[in-house]
Every structure is written in structure tokens, then in C-alpha cells.
Amino acid sequence: MKVVVFAGFSGAGKTTLLEAVIALLKAQGQRVSVLKHAHHRFDIDQPGKDSWRHRQAGAHEVLVASDQRLALIHEYETRHEPDVHDLLARLRPVDWVLVEGFKTVRLPKIEVWRAAEPGQDGRAVLYADDPRVLAVATVDAARLPQPPHRPVLDLNDPARIVHWLTEQAARFEYRRPQEMQ
Numbered sequence: 001m002k003v004v005v006f007a008g009f010s011g012a013g014k015t016t017l018l019e020a021v022i023a024l025l026k027a028q029g030q031r032v033s034v035l036k037h038a039h040h041r042f043d044i045d046q047p048g049k050d051s052w053r054h055r056q057a058g059a060h061e062v063l064v065a066s067d068q069r070l071a072l073i074h075e076y077e078t079r080h081e082p083d084v085h086d087l088l089a090r091l092r093p094v095d096w097v098l099v100e101g102f103k104t105v106r107l108p109k110i111e112v113w114r115a116a117e118p119g120q121d122g123r124a125v126l127y128a129d130d131p132r133v134l135a136v137a138t139v140d141a142a143r144l145p146q147p148p149h150r151p152v153l154d155l156n157d158p159a160r161i162v163h164w165l166t167e168q169a170a171r172f173e174y175r176r177p178q179e180m181q
Contacts, residue, residue: 001097004097004165007111013139017112021161030095035088036100061073061074088174097174107174109134111137124145125148128146133148135150
């Protein structure tokens with residue numbers, strides 16, 4: 001399978017871009033999964049629902065399944081940053097896995113960059129220090145703080161981004177790092 005990380009700061013447009021990329025890849029007959037990094041505590045459960053009540057009672061894992069979907073909630077004993085490779089190993093094989101977040105992971109990336117709003121400090125770029133950033137998606141290339149020396153893609157043109165991804169597909173073939181196998 002091919003794995004690409006969409007990395008960037010909150011509010012840059014990663015989720016909106018991924019929505020479009022997923023739909024476009026699916027329209028091409030590709031099977032797509034998403035691995036999303038969430039911050040701290042998040043909940044997919046609704047308070048009062050059975051699975052929420054089981055977790056609140058102390059269950060280590062709660063697996064909810066129906067004839068249409070499955071969700072596994074695993075509670076960590078201590079706080080730690082999840083390993084992206086362990087998470088990828090839990091997914092069934094697909095054509096593409098789009099990873100949102102995990103900006104420091106050692107996987108090929110597209111940086112999603114948007115200039116800071118007026119009155120905010122300028123936003124740093126990842127591509128300056130991360131050779132795994134293979135392209136930058138932005139709405140205003142002229143506002144990038146330094147030349148990226150890699151392809152700059154129009155954040156408002158997800159079809160062109162998908163075209164670039166499929167042209168570059170070999171660069172995104174996933175191989176679990178040797179030390180982890």
C-alpha cells in the first residue's frame with residue numbers, strides 16, 4: 001500500500017483537502033484508509049451510550065461492531081505518543097493510507113501550509129528541516145517564508161494533488177522500517 005502524511009499546523013486545511021482527495025481517489029477505484037492523529041483526550045463515543053458506559057466502568061478495550069462498521073477503543077495505561085507504524089499495521093491492506101498529522105514521523109509527506117492570519121506570528125515550515133516533505137500544498141506560494149525547492153501544489157486544486165500523488169505513487173510505497181519488524 002502507499003502511505004502519505006498530510007502534515008501542517010492546525011487550521012491549514014488538511015482535513016478539507018483530505019475529504020476531497022479521498023473522494024477523488026475513490027472515484028478512480030482506489031481503496032483508501034485514513035489514519036488521523038488526535039490531540040490528547042478525544043471521544044468517538046456519546047456519553048450515556050453502552051460503549052461509553054463500558055469504558056467509563058474501566059474496560060481496557062471496547063469493540064463496537066455492526067453489520068456496517070467496527071470501532072475499537074483502546075485505553076492506554078499511561079500517556080504516550082502512539083507509534084504510526086504500529087497503527088498502520090492494524091489497518092487492512094488498501095491502495096492508499098492518508099495520514100493526517102504525525103508531522104514528525106519518518107514517512108513521505110505533503111506539507112499543507114497556510115500563512116498566519118494578520119496579527120499572528122508567522123508560521124514555520126516543515127520542509128526547511130524535513131527531507132521527507134516531498135511537496136508543499138498552499139493557497140499562496142508567494143507567501144512561503146523560503147523557497148521550498150520541491151513541487152508546490154495548489155491547495156485549492158485537489159484533483160491536481162491527486163494527479164501528482166498517482167504520478168509519484170512509487171515514492172509512497174510503504175515499507176515498515178527494519179528495526180520494527
